[in-house]
Amino acid sequence: MNPSVATPLLPAHQTMLLAHRAMVRDLGRIARTAEQLATTPDTERAAALRAYVDKLFQVIEHHHEGEDDFLWPRLRELGADEAALDLMTEEHEMLAKLLHAWHVASTRLGTADDAAAELARLTQGVRDHLAEHAGDEERELLGRLAPALGEQIWKEHATHMRKTAPGWTVSFLPAWLLSVAGPGERHGVPAVIIARMFSARLKRTRRAAFGENYENH
Template identity: 70%
Template structure:
């Protein structure tokens, strides 16, 4: 079942953009780490390590919000149990590879073999995340759809904003905007903030990704 982007609740739109941005960034991290494995660059390695930490926090917060707020409330509303079990199981599996990936990234700049390992680990995380995002997007439109409503999406949005690390308040709008098409701007929260920090985000990403930006 497919629905036009602009027909979805705002929280659902934002989720789709977040998935897209996560997968895109993982691809750029993998390419950059592979290049660093053969052509070390201390400045690039330091910037990449910082960006990996940011992305790790974003993905963790995204999944924690679903595990702590969205899935439990859907269970209370009688949503499809098989679909919810699939979501929680995939989160558990993804969490394992995600934490290993993050730990490897911390060795950039101090361990000659870290860049090559990070490239491989990033590809693994990207595969897991892309699969999970696809499953989640399908389930939200199919088996979980009967229990979803505007009130629940609004509550989820408020929960995510209240529990987000402070630095994400300027990062997230610009980050989501960077992957939104012309007809998807309604999925970007705080549009003025996105415009204000667009240049800062680009500078941050160019420092981390170089030619892979």
């Protein structure tokens, strides 16, 4: 089927794909910025990067918890493919360990001479593994898990994610998702008006954290 005329994904499904894209893009920026800080220390940039890593860690953790606590169990109830669900669970468990080590390393930025280099190394590993997992998950959602997925399940998942999200993400997530959405993908951005209202703030936050790497994807 020609992608240009393919049926759009349901909103919550598109939201998931946008989140994956935004995560991987930000991780690349973080890795490059940390590499620069390792050779050219900058106290203000280190503080801004540390704060941004904390935000991204919370977003990724909530994203995975939403699947582990709600989406995968619901799909199991509906008889979804067990092998696919086991794969998703195993990959999340592996990523959780990497993510927590990465987050801990970020808290040392600005206080330890080797912190930036360590963060750069760990970030690249997290990025590689998360990108691989996102690819696996996206294929499974359209493949082995697709028969158990429907509009109602996606709506329930979106509701669960909204109710369990940290309060501060109300102004962050919509703008964050919009920043990676193509023209045909904006139906996956919840609260588009809010997204546009806070896009300028997100840009300032990213520029403070990434410097020139904000423009380099």
